[in-house]
Amino acid sequence: MLDHLAHNPIRQSHEHVALDARLRQALADNAGMLQSRAVDLVHRLQAVEVVLDPSLLETVLHAALSWMARPGYRLSITLEMQSMPDHALLNFKARPTVSDSNPDQPHGSAPYRLSWWLLVEAAGLAQIPIQHSESTQSLSLMLEFRRTVKQLEKSNPMDLGGGTDSWASSHSKLPLGQRVLLVTDDAGLVEIMAPLCRSSHVTLESVSSPEQAKARCDVERPQILIFDQRLNGVGLESVRRDLLAADPQMPVLEVTDDQHSLTMTSWVDDTIERITRDNLTIKLPSVLARLLGKSA
Structure with a gap:
């Protein structure tokens, strides 16, 4: 401590x-x-x-x-x-x-x-x-x-923003209290994703290593796992394999620098979706809405 x-x-x-x-x-x-x-x-x-x-x-x-x-x-x-x-x-x-x-x-x-x-x-x-x-x-x-924000169940869907994107209306109907675990040692990536998740009424948690991700999931599993591709290595691959083997239905998203990456096959014959850093602001909310809808 x-x-x-x-x-x-x-x-x-x-x-x-x-x-x-x-x-x-x-x-x-x-x-x-x-x-x-x-x-x-x-x-x-x-x-x-x-x-x-x-x-x-x-x-x-x-x-x-x-x-x-x-x-x-x-x-x-x-x-x-x-x-x-x-x-x-x-x-x-x-x-x-x-x-x-x-x-x-x-x-x-x-x-x-x-x-x-x-x-x-x-x-x-x-x-x-x-x-x-x-x-x-x-x-x-x-x-x-004593200084609490209103419970998530009482949130006003209009708080999602004034835009008319189609993802907003569908995402506001998702079960609230959803958690996303981001595995990255890049503070800048956390800063980008935090307000996007907050505006979508999704709780973003972050850890800086694959080992911390495994420890967190042992306490309580999130609804979505998000991995930073820049952490790629034996440690990340091993932990990701173990987590997916324990829960093959868990949605997994990978943040990549490759502009041409879409999806890849995982070790459990499912797909791991990918999203590029440059597209996070535009595409992350709709991707979260779709993945959380599947896990709801």
Whole structure:
């Protein structure tokens, strides 16, 4: 977590952030820690958008996971909206799976005190109220996010834009809360795709390596996988093969520099669609609408 903070300095900005996507990212980032502590993880996450500083939010989520993930505990995480007022509630509950779990690492030990301090400080800066309780046999933590964007189910289709493109009307009818996972180490590609996905009410998540993509998919599979062809190599090919073998019906899109690329045959006798970087702005929304329609 300290390494995360060192490489992600806190910014003071307020942006529309997909809270559920950031939480999934934090779970993937901490997969090694959760596994090493033998944490039994279950989660149920609604699609929720909040207006918040992204770096502060990431710090809060990483600190909360570090504080709640006790060796041998079952950790349950829920994210949901409540009405009147429209606040988002993120709940963590942990109980030992065996009676003598964690005998050598009491709740008050130094690593957990540090995680708690980071959580309180970051949540205070982000104006996120905290409620918690702890005993020898259970832990609970609730974070309340008061600055939320309307739930995706209440979104106005007119928000897709003022144009009359045929994809807009069909895409607005797609199931909401869809997730797209982009595998690229090109920050510029993420910057291009993020607003396109946001305007289409699709949550874009990104990872910078094939290994991170596999870890993310192990937590929860996205509706579409998008690979940057510039990452081509043995690692990407192996991970892509494994993911498609596990779910042959998963739509896959590849971003390429080749102007003449259309589709290619995959290892499971399906097709992997390709789209060029130069055509992303024009063609990505309609391609997403068609692929998400197939996976709905």
